Structure formats: C-alpha cells, structure tokens
Amino acid sequence: MKKKEFKSISVSRVIDSDGRKTLIINNPTDFRLIGKGVQGAVFQLDDDRCIKFYVKKSFVEKEMKAYEAAKKYSFIPEFYERGSNYIIMEYIKGPSLYKYLQKVNHLSKSISQQILMIHRELKKVGFTRIESKLGHFIVTDGEVLKFVDHSDAFSYFQPYPNELFTDLKKIGLLQTFLDHAKELDPEQYSEWGKAVDLEQI
Incomplete structure (x- = not known):
C-alpha cells in the first residue's frame, strides 16, 4: 500500500442555494471509488482493505466510537488504521x-x-x-x-x-x-x- 498515494485523495462538501449537499471528490490516484455519501467517500486499496475519507474530522471520531463499541461482532468490518480524516478497514466483497x-x-x-x-x-x-x-x-x-x-x-x-x-x-x-x-x-x-x-x- 502506497501511503503517500492514498493521502493525496481528498473529499469536501458544498451546499447549494437550495440547501442540497454535494460531495466533491479529488482522487489523483488509481484507487477505485466504491461508495460515497454526504459524509465522505470510500476507495478500494487492495483485495482486503478499503479507505474511507471524511469531509470533517468529527465524522472520523464518530465512526471510531461506533467501531470501538461494536468491534467484537463478526458482522462489523475489521478496523486497521485511522488518520485525521480517514479510516482504513476491511474491504467486504459482495453486492449490497x-x-x-x-x-x-x-x-x-x-x-x-x-x-x-x-x-x-x-x-x-x-x-x-x-x-x-x-x-x-x-x-x-x-x-x-x-x-x-x-x-x-x-x-x-x-x-x-x-x-x-x-x-x-x-x-x-x-x-x-x-x-x-x-x-x-x-x-x-x-x-x-x-x-x-x-x-x-
């Protein structure tokens, strides 16, 4: 995994005049976008891991609190690493x-x-x-x-x-x-x- 490469990804959010939230993704890497929402975007790093970038650092804290509370359950993806604006977790293969x-x-x-x-x-x-x-x-x-x-x-x-x-x-x-x-x-x-x-x- 090339850490410098994935750290060049960034996400931000803009709100238009009607109050609609739009996610802006800057991805200069080859990592594939696999999901996005109003809080961030998820990219596949390799066969086993993915990374979620968040528009706010507070969202990282919120998700980490949830991972910590539920980490014993096999239905929760495995957690690997966190940064100030991202979390690396298990990549789950399969359809929604x-x-x-x-x-x-x-x-x-x-x-x-x-x-x-x-x-x-x-x-x-x-x-x-x-x-x-x-x-x-x-x-x-x-x-x-x-x-x-x-x-x-x-x-x-x-x-x-x-x-x-x-x-x-x-x-x-x-x-x-x-x-x-x-x-x-x-x-x-x-x-x-x-x-x-x-x-x-």
Missing part, C-alpha cells in the same frame, strides 16, 4: 443487500433473522441510531451479512429502522420482513410498533 434483493426478488428468513440480530446486538452496546439502509448491508458468501457505515450510531435516538422500512417498501419486500420479524423476534417487533403503526407503513 439492496442490489441482491432486487436481483433475487425474495427475502429469506435467514437474511431477516440476521438483520434482526444486528439491530438487537448493536442496541445492546449502546447504538441509539442504527442506520440500516439496505445499501449498508453487504451480502457475502452463504448469504452472510456484513454491516457498514456507522458514523451516526450515537447522533440521536431512532426508535425504529425507518430507512430499512423505506428501502424494503420500494422493492416490495417490507411486508415479508415484518412478517418474519413478528415471528422471529416478537419483542423487537413490538418495540417498533410502539413508535410506528406497522400495519399502515
């Missing part, structure tokens, strides 16, 4: 859960059970917001899920996974997931039901 479900058009109980388990375990270690968009899950061999992007884990309290519900609804699989949740984890299903009408979403 969003792309995977669009392709197979079916939500298995195994995947639902993993999502439920991830929510339950992260709540145990203190996550107050679990931003479980389908794009934040990576499907690896054997339909095993990995969960990425945790910089907002302690930002505020989120009583139910609204991003997850929205994504599943878009591809017509929300009711399947809710049926699985009601059967597999009635306690968590009931907790979500106190925050939102699960029969009407």
